[in-house]
Amino acid sequence: MSSNGIKDRVAIVGMGCTSFGEHWHKSASDLLVEASQEAHRSAGIDAAQIDAYWLGTLSSGLSGLMLSEPLKIQYKPVTHVENFCATGSEAMRNAAYAVASGAYDLVMAIGVEKLKDSGYSGLTGSGAPPSDGTESGMTAPANFSLLAPAYAKKYGVELDALKDVLSRIAYKNHANGARNPKAQYRKEVPLEKIKASPKVAGMLGIMDCSGVSDGAAAAILCRAEDAYKYNANPIFIKGLSFVAGPAEGPMRQEYDFTTFPEVVASAQDAYRQAQVTEPREEISMAEVHDCFTPTELVLMEDLGFSGRGGAWQDVLDGRFDLSGAQPVNPDGGLKSFGHPIGASGLRMMYEMWLQLRGEAGPRQIENPKLGLTHNLGGGPGRCVSFVSVVGR
Amino acid sequence: MAGILRYGSYVPFFRLARKPLGGSGERAVASYDEDAASVAVEAARESLRGFEGREAVEALLFATTSAPYVEKLNAATVQAACDLPGTMLSAELGGTSRAGLTGLLLGLDLAAAGRTVLVAAGDVVVGAPGGSRESMGGDAGAAFVVGPGDGGARLLGRASTTEEVLDVWRSPGMPFARQWEERFGEEVFAPIVHDTLERALASAGVGVADLDRVVLDGTSARALRTFAGRAKLDPTRVADDLAAGVGRAGAAHAPLMLAAALDRASPGDRVAVLSAADGADAVILEVTDGIAKARPQRTVERWIDSKRADLAYTTYLKWREVLPFEPPRRPEPARPAAPPMHRSERWKFGFVGSRCQACGAANLPPQRVCVACGAVDQMEPEPFADASCRVATYTIDRLAYSLQPPVVGAVVDFEGGGRFTCQLTDVDPDKVEIGDELEMTFRRVYTADGVHNYFWKARPRR
Numbered sequence: 001m002s003s004n005g006i007k008d009r010v011a012i013v014g015m016g017c018t019s020f021g022e023h024w025h026k027s028a029s030d031l032l033v034e035a036s037q038e039a040h041r042s043a044g045i046d047a048a049q050i051d052a053y054w055l056g057t058l059s060s061g062l063s064g065l066m067l068s069e070p071l072k073i074q075y076k077p078v079t080h081v082e083n084f085c086a087t088g089s090e091a092m093r094n095a096a097y098a099v100a101s102g103a104y105d106l107v108m109a110i111g112v113e114k115l116k117d118s119g120y121s122g123l124t125g126s127g128a129p130p131s132d133g134t135e136s137g138m139t140a141p142a143n144f145s146l147l148a149p150a151y152a153k154k155y156g157v158e159l160d161a162l163k164d165v166l167s168r169i170a171y172k173n174h175a176n177g178a179r180n181p182k183a184q185y186r187k188e189v190p191l192e193k194i195k196a197s198p199k200v201a202g203m204l205g206i207m208d209c210s211g212v213s214d215g216a217a218a219a220i221l222c223r224a225e226d227a228y229k230y231n232a233n234p235i236f237i238k239g240l241s242f243v244a245g246p247a248e249g250p251m252r253q254e255y256d257f258t259t260f261p262e263v264v265a266s267a268q269d270a271y272r273q274a275q276v277t278e279p280r281e282e283i284s285m286a287e288v289h290d291c292f293t294p295t296e297l298v299l300m301e302d303l304g305f306s307g308r309g310g311a312w313q314d315v316l317d318g319r320f321d322l323s324g325a326q327p328v329n330p331d332g333g334l335k336s337f338g339h340p341i342g343a344s345g346l347r348m349m350y351e352m353w354l355q356l357r358g359e360a361g362p363r364q365i366e367n368p369k370l371g372l373t374h375n376l377g378g379g380p381g382r383c384v385s386f387v388s389v390v391g392r
Numbered sequence: 393m394a395g396i397l398r399y400g401s402y403v404p405f406f407r408l409a410r411k412p413l414g415g416s417g418e419r420a421v422a423s424y425d426e427d428a429a430s431v432a433v434e435a436a437r438e439s440l441r442g443f444e445g446r447e448a449v450e451a452l453l454f455a456t457t458s459a460p461y462v463e464k465l466n467a468a469t470v471q472a473a474c475d476l477p478g479t480m481l482s483a484e485l486g487g488t489s490r491a492g493l494t495g496l497l498l499g500l501d502l503a504a505a506g507r508t509v510l511v512a513a514g515d516v517v518v519g520a521p522g523g524s525r526e527s528m529g530g531d532a533g534a535a536f537v538v539g540p541g542d543g544g545a546r547l548l549g550r551a552s553t554t555e556e557v558l559d560v561w562r563s564p565g566m567p568f569a570r571q572w573e574e575r576f577g578e579e580v581f582a583p584i585v586h587d588t589l590e591r592a593l594a595s596a597g598v599g600v601a602d603l604d605r606v607v608l609d610g611t612s613a614r615a616l617r618t619f620a621g622r623a624k625l626d627p628t629r630v631a632d633d634l635a636a637g638v639g640r641a642g643a644a645h646a647p648l649m650l651a652a653a654l655d656r657a658s659p660g661d662r663v664a665v666l667s668a669a670d671g672a673d674a675v676i677l678e679v680t681d682g683i684a685k686a687r688p689q690r691t692v693e694r695w696i697d698s699k700r701a702d703l704a705y706t707t708y709l710k711w712r713e714v715l716p717f718e719p720p721r722r723p724e725p726a727r728p729a730a731p732p733m734h735r736s737e738r739w740k741f742g743f744v745g746s747r748c749q750a751c752g753a754a755n756l757p758p759q760r761v762c763v764a765c766g767a768v769d770q771m772e773p774e775p776f777a778d779a780s781c782r783v784a785t786y787t788i789d790r791l792a793y794s795l796q797p798p799v800v801g802a803v804v805d806f807e808g809g810g811r812f813t814c815q816l817t818d819v820d821p822d823k824v825e826i827g828d829e830l831e832m833t834f835r836r837v838y839t840a841d842g843v844h845n846y847f848w849k850a851r852p853r854r
Contacts, residue, residue, distance in 0.1 A: 201791060
């Protein structure tokens with residue numbers, strides 16, 4: 001298999017991101033207008049300069065018209081992208097390849113989701129094709145909750161101790177979100193309150209779950225050689241990987257629910273492209289897919305930030321805190337910033353954009369070199385995974 | 393020559409105590425994910441498990457007074473869930489709680505003509521709140537494989553009576569059956585019971601005194617008592633009516649009582665079974681040396697003892713859709729679609745997976761490309777409905793839609809290989825452990841737009 005990568009060939013020259021949360025008074029169209037306008041301003045361009053668009057949304061609309069109509073795009077290509085919760089990253093990846101190929105010079109990747117209009121809790125899986133009715137009916141928190149006892153058993157961690165670790169992850173992400181004016185939840189939450197939150201699935205409480213929210217985020221990309229035409233302070237793509245697995249976890253007894261093989265594969269691919277050999281040392285900061293707290297725990301090992309069985313100790317040691325050696329989810333993550341599906345991957349990149357440019361305000365990480373975003377969709381043993389490495 | 397080759401029984405896991413309803417004992421309650429077809433399937437699978445002649449079954453009679461579909465053959469659901477060959481005659485009997493025994497009589501007639509027949513009865517009896525049908529009714533299933541030959545119990549004689557009488561009735565649109573006053577039923581049915589049994593005994597060429605066990609079932613318990621008194625039946629030979637622990641399970645009740653009698657019978661025993669509703673059917677059987685081979689693994693008594701008795705009355709009323717309730721903040725599941733259901737029939741209804749002939753790996757659901765070795769189109773179908781399985785891991789899902797929250801989701805590993813993720817049912821969420829032994833069970837997962845979505849769940853072994 002070849003996955004040649006586009007290291008340092010594509011730059012991000014502008015980004016925009018709405019606040020995430022309950023936007024009762026804004027439609028998906030409103031959110032798309034706001035994110036794209038902010039991105040235009042950030043890149044110093046007019047809408048007319050953009051050659052093509054990639055629109056990511058899971059369930060808030062269909063086709064390129066969902067973007068071209070509210071933005072009044074003048075007869076240009078708009079591609080609708082969907083890849084579960086990794087939709088936003090996937091829009092950006094395809095946009096990056098389009099400029100790298102030379103087909104277009106300046107493109108926009110934009111993601112949006114309007115989740116709060118449904119009136120239901122969590123994701124509802126609406127819009128699924130007609131089926132034979134044999135799905136398990138398990139919810140996302142139930143699926144991801146399977147990680148926690150499996151991890152505890154494999155590495156000999158008491159369940160009570162593991163609950164502390166998971167709560168610590170939520171605590172950290174809320175603490176980071178408290179320093180982020182665009183986050184859905186902008187308050188620190190005491191550890192005890194997190195631990196005692198009402199149960200949702202398995203040992204996961206409501207405070208172990210990411211925020212269900214509305215929001216949009218956008219990036220403007222061009223080839224690296226053009227970057228400084230638009231922005232004096234661009235960031236560059238070092239590695240981009242996306243994999244879909246054979247979904248063997250739910251079918252094979254060998255799968256033990258302590259890892260995402262898809263994440264391991266996409267991380268290795270992205271690191272190879274980016275020439276990263278020691279991710280624990282070389283990656284300055286990361287935005288990862290903390291849909292539920294045990295996901296973030298396992299990701300630390302799958303991404304190579306911790307050794308196998310070592311992430312829980314690293315969490316407790318504060319390694320991934322904003323002030324730690326390798327900050328993870330400095331913007332608050334899905335947990336605190338919120339998770340409007342189609343926007344989340346681009347929201348992660350927005351934090352890299354701010355941090356690498358020194359614009360992250362009270363949560364600025366000192367002199368970051370390489371940043372990583374990780375975005376996944378599906379569940380343990382059956383998912384798609386995206387990893388990017390970006391830098392100056 | 394005709395006899396019962398195999399039989400099986402099933403009593404659901406839940407019990408409703410009668411004390412709050414003003415009675416004693418408890419009634420069996422089908423769970424929210426069970427119906428007449430699924431409880432009949434449970435009993436039918438008990439009767440077929442390990443039966444070497446299952447390929448010879450060429451007819452299926454399904455009896456119930458609570459058919460899940462008024463139009464659409466419920467017997468086809470039973471046939472598919474038992475993974476019986478489609479090349480068979482299937483028919484349904486209903487309209488009267490005597491239908492289960494009528495099915496057995498018809499099955500024995502077909503058996504005498506040389507055919508092997510599965511007779512499956514199942515019922516979920518719902519009565520109006522506060523009435524005796526609610527408290528004294530029960531939910532259960534029973535099934536018999538009958539065929540030429542003596543089997544475990546051979547047919548000696550039979551008789552029937554048909555009577556146009558307004559005793560129990562339910563018209564379309566009536567949620568609950570009504571019954572005329574008890575004294576009337578007593579006076580009308582006692583003579584019918586007497587006459588029908590006399591004729592059955594005459595056809596069998598035996599007398600009342602020759603009966604080791606008399607199984608009496610009917611809409612009028614008073615008529616049965618009056619008859620037993622007048623006929624001076626030896627009370628020790630009259631079968632327990634299972635009222636204390638099950639309740640009268642409609643069309644499945646006489647079959648269930650017969651199954652309980654066969655559980656304890658000895659070779660040579662003569663058993664009379666009578667069911668009185670809209671007339672009566674009676675059959676006289678003689679238990680043979682083959683009874684041990686005809687028996688299922690689980691007796692009626694074992695099913696009755698395996699239970700969860702803390703069901704709240706309001707929960708029961710929700711399950712039977714008697715009491716409206718606040719829906720969960722989750723979307724209603726979508727109606728399953730006919731073409732995909734039809735395509736995956738053996739998987740969805742029969743829980744038939746596949747095994748790769750290249751590497752031997754089990755694939756659930758059945759695949760074209762093997763999950764283990766990637767071989768393409770080298771699969772053979774393999775039934776997993778009776779395969780041994782255990783909890784690999786599990787979770788309590790408090791968010792998922794269910795009429796009995798919380799849902800217990802489990803990753804189920806099969807002993808011969810293969811893994812499947814599904815809901816557990818008939819389970820106490822506080823008592824699930826990794827490694828627990830499970831068994832697969834056919835359930836009505838939900839109903840949407842009038843379409844019943846049947847599929848398999850796992851339950852702790854009962």
